[in-house]
Amino acid sequence: MEVKKGYSDRSFGSMYLSEDGPNEESVRNRGRFFDSIGLSGKVVVAAGPVHGIGTAFVHAEDPTYIPGTDALITREIGVALSVTGADCFPIYFEDSATGVIGLAHAGWRGIVGGIIENVVSGMITVGADPANVRLHVGPGICSRHFEIRADVLGYFSDYPDAISRVSHDGHTTYHADLRHVIRCRSIAAGISDACVSESDECTFCLPDRYYSYRRDHPSALETQLAYIIMTG
Numbered sequence: 001m002e003v004k005k006g007y008s009d010r011s012f013g014s015m016y017l018s019e020d021g022p023n024e025e026s027v028r029n030r031g032r033f034f035d036s037i038g039l040s041g042k043v044v045v046a047a048g049p050v051h052g053i054g055t056a057f058v059h060a061e062d063p064t065y066i067p068g069t070d071a072l073i074t075r076e077i078g079v080a081l082s083v084t085g086a087d088c089f090p091i092y093f094e095d096s097a098t099g100v101i102g103l104a105h106a107g108w109r110g111i112v113g114g115i116i117e118n119v120v121s122g123m124i125t126v127g128a129d130p131a132n133v134r135l136h137v138g139p140g141i142c143s144r145h146f147e148i149r150a151d152v153l154g155y156f157s158d159y160p161d162a163i164s165r166v167s168h169d170g171h172t173t174y175h176a177d178l179r180h181v182i183r184c185r186s187i188a189a190g191i192s193d194a195c196v197s198e199s200d201e202c203t204f205c206l207p208d209r210y211y212s213y214r215r216d217h218p219s220a221l222e223t224q225l226a227y228i229i230m231t232g
């Protein structure tokens with residue numbers, strides 16, 4: 001099974017899709033990006049993320065925008081799954097032995113809430129075997145740029161190695177390494193450590209390449225697009 005996946009950069013412009021209806025500029029940008037990666041004319045299904053842990057199963061005949069969900073799964077060849085994000089991580093799942101793919105939009109709430117486990121268990125219900133699943137973590141925010149408030153620390157109590165304390169001018173800030181938590185939870189969900197790979201790119205660190213919500217605080221969301229598709 002051939003699987004193709006990727007992530008846009010800001011040279012294509014923002015990929016953000018609003019629930020309020022298509023924004024003309026985003027639709028144009030998405031079209032340009034899809035042309036460049038050979039997805040023009042294919043079914044591209046988009047999740048409308050809400051920082052939850054909801055997962056939807058996708059079929060070619062379904063609507064191409066699924067609101068209120070952060071992850072998509074399909075068994076269908078030629079159907080592309082897509083999520084948008086700018087600091088949150090795209091997480092790509094593939095079991096090429098049984099032909100099941102998934103894609104998640106994962107910020108800290110989704111990660112500690114169980115989105116990885118939800119995708120893996122959803123993939124199992126349609127025939128995947130976690131022993132075959134390969135998981136790739138795309139670009140997202142690094143721990144240096146991901147400061148968390150003290151009242152959020154408790155959500156990371158199982159992952160002390162993910163938390164760093166930085167003291168400056170008499171006050172302390174806390175930072176979370178979300179890639180580390182993703183890896184821990186992926187392994188706990190049954191994926192082998194050797195089958196987890198990750199990009200080291202930080203969306204905040206690379207202003208020429210990526211939009212970053214925490215860096216830019218845009219009045220209208222600007223996002224990258226992640227996609228995965230089985231091509232045959």
Ligand SMILES: [Zn+2]
Pocket residue numbers: 141142143144145202203204205
């Ligand atoms: Zn960074």
